[in-house]
Amino acid sequence: MLDYEGDTHIYLQIADILRRRVSGLASGQPVPSEADIQQEFGVARTTARRAIHVLREEGLIYTVQGEGAFVGPASGAPRQKRKVPLYQQIATDLIDQIKAGTFQPRRPIPGETALVAQHGVARETVRRAMALLREQGWIYTVAQRGSYVSPKESWPQD
Incomplete structure (x- = not known):
């Protein structure tokens, strides 16, 4: 080709x-x-x-x-709007996996590169999803090591 x-x-x-x-x-x-x-x-x-x-x-x-x-051209072009921004969708998918036990507390979640490949998105989109998860208390990050699932007692209350 x-x-x-x-x-x-x-x-x-x-x-x-x-x-x-x-x-x-x-x-x-x-x-x-x-x-x-x-x-x-x-x-x-x-x-x-x-x-x-x-x-x-x-x-x-x-x-x-x-x-x-x-x-199409950018000016005035209609587009199919997403119901949920991609970063929120990725964050929700990860939360579902944490709740289901796929990712255990105090254990690593996939890194940026893996999530970019898995979801077919830009690195910044994954970073926004990770920031949202950190902000909500689902994950924490250890410098030079990666991101980990927070202990259950740190998870947000539904």
């Missing part, structure tokens, strides 16, 4: 593939995230970001911080 030996940069080849895909989508439809592109094409995040940037510069897509990229 990608020509690694050719004279066209990989990010431009990916942008070309994505351009064809989005041409068949309605305005406001979500487009693949950087993480999705990274995984599908086996490229670095910078390469995926550059491909998205090309389409954004052409006015084919626009991005909304914390929500993703969507088909």
Whole structure:
């Protein structure tokens, strides 16, 4: 699919593939995230970001911080709104796993890199989810070690 030996940069080849895909989508439809592109094409995040940037510069897509990229021009374009922001959804998923016993008190939860890959989101989205969990008392962080499930007595009361 990608020509690694050719004279066209990989990010431009990916942008070309994505351009064809989005041409068949309605305005406001979500487009693949950087993480999705990274995984599908086996490229670095910078390469995926550059491909998205090309389409954004052409006015084919626009991005909304914390929500993703969507088909169409940014000005006045409708988009399918998320009922819950992604970081809150990730936090809720982790809380459910803590309550279910998947993650035990005083034991580590997955790190940023693992959560970014698992949820296909930007690192900042995961950081916001982690900050929310810390703020609510579900987790605590040990410098240079990672984040851990708080003892049950520290959990918020429902």
